[in-house]
Amino acid sequence: MFKPELLAPAGNLSKLKTAVDYGADAVYLGGSRLNLRAFSDNFTYEELEEGIRYAHDRGRKVYVTLNVFPHNSDMNGLEDYLRELHAANVDAAIVSDPGIIMTARQVVPELELHLSTQANNVNWRSAIFWHSMGIKRIVLARELSMKEIREIRDNIPETLDLEAFVHGSMCMAYSGRCLLSNYMTGRDANRGACAQPCRYKYHLVEETRPGEYMEIMEDDKGTYIMNSKDLCMIEHIPELMESGIMSFKIEGRMKSEFYVAAIVKAYREAIDSYVADPANYTYDPAWMEMLSMISHRQYYTGFYFGRGNSQVYESSSYVRDYDIVGVVAEDAKNGRYVIGQKNRVYPGDTVKVLRAKGPVIDTIIDNFEDEEGNMINVANKAAMVFSATSTSPLMYGDMLVLEKKD
Template sequence: MNKIELLAPAGDLEKLKMAIIYGADAVYLGGESFGLRKASKNFSMKEIEEGINFAHERGKKVYITMNIVPHNEDLVGLEDYITELYNLKVDGVLVSDPGIFSVIRRTIPDLPIHLSTQASATNYETIMFWYNLGIRRVVLARELSFKEIEDITKKIPKDLEIETFVHGAMCISYSGRCLLSNYMTGRDANRGDCAHPCRYKYHLMEEKRPREYFPVYEEDEGTFIFNSKDLCMIEHIPELIKSGIKSFKIEGRVKSSYYVATVVRAYRMAIDEYYKNPENYSYNSKWLEEITKASHRDFTKGFYFGKPTEEDQVYTSSSYIRGYDFVGLILDYDKNTKIATIEQRNRMFVGDEIEVFGPNKDYFVQTIDKMWDEEDNEIEVAPHPQQIVKMKMAYPVEKMDMIRKGRKD
């Protein structure tokens, strides 16, 4: 069976490796130019090379985002950049602008080009326009329902792949068309520098009569009128696959390594379970429970089942829900002593109840009975960022497994 692709965000090299180790079939990332995420660390060319080698050694793919809406100065150096990526054997690039597309086709004709969601592809005629120019994968606009997606997949050629977002933050604006950040702060969302004004707190004024205005609010502090819930489609794996989508995309290049690992792992488990027996697939609520252990907003189904309503917005806060902290990364494990060497990521105390999880397996719970520092001195707390500590594990663990603990606040 030709399985769908699980596509994960990679904001830096560690996140790339985490995504692949925890089950992604491919990752997408931005270089230091031409991409839409200035807030993420992004990759130098040397890091891109290391990331591609890491992925290819494991049979995975790497796509590079080049989906800005460019001004003249943004085109400088494009040919050299593309040539270098091609020589590194990148698996494809994402573009939204016809000018960037033209330069790439002219410079490296056989480099695979994917149409970014920034291009707002919402119908099969637009998709066929790009197909006839050489595009072989289209990332659909987020504003499409299952019915619209199915109509598209039935009318396009077999060698044209459809990719859609299935998880992550939603934009209040139409895909690729937001100017609010530029207008309010001078930071251009379509050139990678969005200030996320949709998450701001607003006081809405409504005109009732000439030159007289009244505040419209839900509470004294105002309301987050543009603040969307996060997309989550893990409960609908069969519908996604049957609709003809070929790549399930997770949003979040500025999210943490812990977030990437947690979300990718949950979708990997759900997808693999489906392919074991598609006719008798049964959704398991533990997958959604796992996702909620990473920072998130309340969830929505986006446009998949029709246009969102007021129920798909968060009116009270723009903050994330954080029920767990990522506290440690397993670096090594001695099977004889059952002692793990751990890189601390948040404070841990003796007596803490922790959960330990890794790719392709369930988590287990244990209490920290004892901890030692790098010099084997017994300690009560690991307070220092990336401090190396040791502890005995209740069950065997592996390198790159993670430790989390519930928050008490």
């Protein structure tokens, strides 16, 4: 049985380790240059080397993004940067610009290249063209249906792999090629600095009636006419498995470790369940419960089954029903657990425990003490370390998640 790659975002070194620990087969990240997440932490060369060692020691892969649309000045030093990536043993570079592709083929011909979704590949002839240019994998445009993806797979060589997004934020522009941010704020989305103006609130103004703001929907707060829902394909693993996609990609290099852990865990369990017994595969609602815990917009299935209702008109805000309140920093000592605080939590709170393997469980944490052993009635200082008891056994690395109170 073919087993697809589960590819997770790694916005920094800690998120890379979380993705690997929770079951990702590969991670993608931004190095110091030429990637479309200018405001994520990104990786220094030393962090990149450490992350690659961490992944490779566990049999996982690391891909580095070079997917901007570069101007002349962006190309300065490109050759040296490519040599650095190759020397660090990255498994592939994700690229979109022909100039970067040409340079990579000349400077580091052994380096595997994946074509970014920014290149908007939506047909099999284009896929074959890019393959002839040295591309090993096509990251498909998000605007494709399941039927179109199967047609592409049926018409391309077996030596060319397909990758597609299965979860995460969607862009109202064609596979991310948006000019709104540059036009409105001077921040170029195609060079990694998007301000996300598609999430802003808008009113309609008729040109001969300046100052008269007309409602587009029946809401006096305006409308969010370009605010896309989030992609979620957790309920459609069998269709994805039969599509010819060999890498299931999760969006979200700017998201939290909690986001990475929950999504990787849910899709890991779903994929493994299908591969183990396709004939008797059953969707588990617990997977969607995990995905509902993280901060997200309303979910939908993107373009896979037809566009449908893809916009959220009422608000640009996220659904945030849970907060991560702590991470277990040490195994139990004398019945107590050392916890690194993430958000405010009180003694006696019932929290959910998210760990790499096993079901999500509930436990009550209580009897808080600070690092000096003094009893405290709340853990509310940023990044503080405290200890607590738990009604269920905890493990190093467990994430403690608290449902928000009304």
